[in-house]
Every structure is written in C-alpha cells, then in structure tokens.
Amino acid sequence: MSCSPFDLRDYLFGELAETDRRQVDQHVRGCSHCHDDLERLRLTHSTLLALRDEEVPQRIGFVSDKVFEPSPVRRAWHAFWGSSAKLGFASAAMLSAALVTVAFFRPAAAVPAPVTDTAKIEQQISERAAAAVQKAVAESEARQARKTAELLQAAEQRFDEQRRADMVNVSESIAVLQKRYNVREILSARLEEPK
Numbered sequence: 596m597s598c599s600p601f602d603l604r605d606y607l608f609g610e611l612a613e614t615d616r617r618q619v620d621q622h623v624r625g626c627s628h629c630h631d632d633l634e635r636l637r638l639t640h641s642t643l644l645a646l647r648d649e650e651v652p653q654r655i656g657f658v659s660d661k662v663f664e665p666s667p668v669r670r671a672w673h674a675f676w677g678s679s680a681k682l683g684f685a686s687a688a689m690l691s692a693a694l695v696t697v698a699f700f701r702p703a704a705a706v707p708a709p710v711t712d713t714a715k716i717e718q719q720i721s722e723r724a725a726a727a728v729q730k731a732v733a734e735s736e737a738r739q740a741r742k743t744a745e746l747l748q749a750a751e752q753r754f755d756e757q758r759r760a761d762m763v764n765v766s767e768s769i770a771v772l773q774k775r776y777n778v779r780e781i782l783s784a785r786l787e788e789p790k
C-alpha cells in the first residue's frame with residue numbers, strides 16, 4: 596500500500612497534473628517506502644516495454660522459422676535435393692557431406708516426439724534424401740566397379756600383347772640361333788668334306 600498522495604502509476608505514466616506531480620516528487624524524496632514502490636513500478640514497466648519489443652517478435656520468429664523459413668540444414672537439403680539430377684557428377688566430398696547430414700538427421704527422426712506436420716515433413720525429407728544418397732552411392736559404386744573392370748581388362752590386354760611380343764622375340768631369337776647353328780653345321784660339314 597502506498598502512502599503517496601496520488602497513485603504512483605499515474606505519476607509514472609505522466610498522467611498527473613503538474614502540481615500533483617510535484618507533490619509526489621516531494622513525497623517520494625522523503626518516503627523510502629514510496630521510493631521503493633516507484634522503483635519497482637519503473638522496473639516492471641521497462642521490463643514490459645522490453646518484452647513488447649523483443650520477446651514477442653522472437654516468439655513469432657521462432658514459429659515462422661520452424662514452419663516457413665528453412666533452417667540452414669534444411670536449406671542444404673533443398674540444395675542437395677534440387678541438384679539430385681547432377682548427382683552423377685557429385686564429388687566424393689559432396690557425397691560424404693550428404694552422408695554426414697543423413698547421420699545427423701537419423702537420430703532426430705528416431706526420437707519419439709509428438710507427430711506434427713513439421714516432424715512429418717522433416718522425416719519425409721530425411722527419407723527421400725537418404726534414398727537419394729543411397730542411389731548416388733550405388734551409382735558411384737557401379738561406376739567404380741565398371742571402371743575397375745575396364746582397367747583390369749586393359750591391363751590383361753596389355754599383358755597379353757606384351758607376352759605375345761615376348762614370344763615373337765623369343766621365337767625370332769631361336770630362329771636366328773637355329774640359322775646360325777645351321778650355318779655352322781653346313782660350314783663344318785663343308786670343312787670336313789674330303790678334298
């Protein structure tokens with residue numbers, strides 16, 4: 596209860612006439628009880644003002660952020676999903692980044708939470724993205740398997756060609772040796788011929 600001659604709230608909100616205001620001024624200077632009441636009112640008032648300016652937009656921002664504004668992670672998903680057609684050319688770094696995001700998403704989807712539309716949407720995005728990543732990985736593995744097979748085949752072909760070339764070299768050498776041997780045989784035979 597205040598012993599001020601006028602309501603301290605009227606004083607605080609500047610709703611008192613000049614003479615009344617001066618009376619309260621004087622009273623508050625001499626009365627610690629009313630001084631404290633006025634301070635409390637000032638504090639409450641400034642807190643309410645701050646709430647009106649900050650907390651309400653914050654609350655709206657939080658709700659709209661969840662529903663309308665994609666979070667950085669979801670924006671990344673949209674970018675990733677949008678570029679799924681180009682996944683054939685996805686670099687290993689992009690793929691691993693996507694896998695990391697899937698790993699990040701999975702536990703969140705597994706947490707039992709009240710099913711809201713946002714939760715459903717997030718789960719659907721997560722599932723679609725996981726499927727896309729799986730497809731990309733499978734395609735990448737298939738490409739790698741094909742590439743490996745091609746390289747192996749090329750290596751075998753090179754080896755066969757080399758071996759054939761070696762064989763030709765060897766048989767040519769044998770032929771040369773045989774010719775030389777034959778020549779020597781002939782020469783020897785000639786030398787041994789009775790004159």
Ligand SMILES: [Zn+2]
Nearest residue numbers: 598599626629
């Ligand atoms: Zn007082």
